[in-house]
Amino acid sequence: MESVLPVVITVLVLAVIMLVAASDRRARTLERRLRQLDRKVDLLLAQAGVEQPEDARMAEIDQLLAQGRTIQAIKVHREATGSGLAEAKEAVERRMR
Template sequence: MESILPWACFLVLVIALVASGGDRRTKLLDRRVQRLERKVDLLLAHVGAEEPEDPRMAEMDELLVRGKTVQAIKLHRELTGSSLLEAKEAVERRMR
């Protein structure tokens, strides 16, 4: 029983190190994606172009007209891959 404890501690340590390394890489990639998105936005603004809207956004507008906000948020998440909070905020902006 005593010989299992050091191995268990070692295993927990290895798992913690692997998890923290993956989290660090994810944060770095997230920051890089945010920088790239800002650059693309600046380029689009510079040339006076707008990002084309997905035709299914009209479907989302129809859901909002019918008072189906939750379904509109779900659809927004499907179309954009955004988080629940981001989708909720975007749908609320669209309702104005």
């Protein structure tokens, strides 16, 4: 019985690792697909001449950047878009250029 327990635990740990790896792979695939669809929609909107209105909070972000308050601008961007920290930081840095 004592020799079976480590084997069972090892098998369970390996099963969990495989499940996590599979779900991570699926998430990356879905993210890639979403980016592709996003680009296609952007192209279709551009072709149709449809302008996507800018969120009013983006003006607030620009104002914060003009005041040198980058961290606050990132926070506002995250609140306005629901994006993660890295994505918001990248977007705010693009607006700074």
